[in-house]
Amino acid sequence: MLMDILQVIIECNIDTEKEKKMSSLGKIKYRLPMINSYVLEIPESALPKIQALSNVKSIYKTTHITAQMHSARKIVKASYAHKNGFSGKDIGIAILDTGVGPIEDLRFPKNRIIAFKDFVNNKSEAYDDNGHGTHVAGIAAGNGFLSNGKYMGIAPEANIIGIKVLDEFGKGNSVDVLAGIQWMIDNKEKYNIKIANLSVGTPDNGINDPLVKAAEIAWENGIVVNVAAGNNGPNPNTITSPGISKKVITVGSADDNQKVQIWDDTLVNFSGRGPTSECIVKPDLVAPGSNIISCLSPTPNQHKLKNKEFNIISQNYLQLSGTSMSTPIISGSIALLIQKYPDLKPDDIKYMLKKSVDNLNYPKNQQGWGLINIEKLLSQEAYHVR
């Protein structure tokens, strides 16, 4: 008889004695000291024994993550940055997604995919078997090499750290995202990771969700965490996790009033709306998210290509929609800002974003503070809120 194997997140203090006991019940898949937790693979029958261990604070079952694909292709006054010499040079943006394909827009003239970590298939060379992550990376940091600059991203000289936590179908488990965040924190100095882009989401499990905690720990470790608001709008309380965290920057789509294709659905007014269960206004701000053109991975999901779900433009680019596309616009914008003011902390940056928006006169829980304006962002003086 086959046993059901569960992946669970055990919140307890990290110690070797406990590890011995846990190892006798199952397999320790990840250690997550950032949130004092372990990820275990155990048979379902072992769950009561885990619960009976001393000092176990909480046990969470793993949740499924889906990538949120949107296409939005408007550069929000990014030309100001380029005219004034800001390009995000050497600023590391971690893309936690389906991977990052070795595309020319990120590899030439200089290879800016400086690191790649695969939590799905354990491969060492950068790749993306879905296409979503590459599109996201291209929005944040593509240089338009294959389009003579036409499809350039926001921070065309930023570095990309690809962390694959989603599979070829754009789905994954929260434990792999947690492991990705842990790895990112552990390697932030090595790769100068200043920004994390999470165009991923899972249903709201409350603020005690390990994903929320991990995102906040990353923030407290000096990494600006940008998370997609999700595509479950337009009803209130539709922000996905970890976008519900009050700390991180949650990005919605500014132009979701058009009908767009997102995965297998045709949606309109898709951008997730707040408030959260803590009564926090979300998203924090918005960026374009409909029909964005960006880089096409060399090895995208073949099934989708055959079904023409991808709207391929000029062989090397494709068009996608969703808050997934809005998020890297903000990530790239922040890379530009950090290049100008390297000493800014995450809270400073979030506050400066608040001061750098255009009011769209939408309800607060639809637009947050408003639509990002990169010119305003880079024109203002640095603020230090702490």
Next chain:
Amino acid sequence: MSDNIYEIAKMMQNKNILQEDLNEAINLITGHFQKKYTNKIYDVLQHKQQEFTNNPNEHVKLLNALKPFMPETQRPNIDKTINMLIMFDTINSIKSEINPNQNKNISSPNFEKRVSSSSLNMRSKDSAIHEDGIYEFDNKCLQQESFKKKENNFVNELFLIFIMLCR
């Protein structure tokens, strides 16, 4: 066998017998809930009430002191008032044990850390700057949550008063 079934069927048609059965079922259920919940709640309430009787608040002490000086016909009213005050104290005490956080002010934390004057000025001007991050509260949502909590507290209070008066 067939006679027995006939007897049973005949019994089931007898409304009085059915009524008795129903009453017995209701008594069983009531007894069960009483034993499992209300008796225990009542014991706790009794215990708390005794505590407040033995250690009365200032208002009750004053009324007790005044009582000997009141006309005898008025003294039962004083007793009723004292009992009511003790009941309110009891319920408030139980309430605070159930909702220890209900009086926390979540919208304006005190800034105790030393900060530079410029950042302190910024925080006092911008409601988005909090000790634990940069974010905005949805005031309408906060009001609704506060109302829901008050509603729940009110229901809890009514329930406790009901228990105390039913004994």
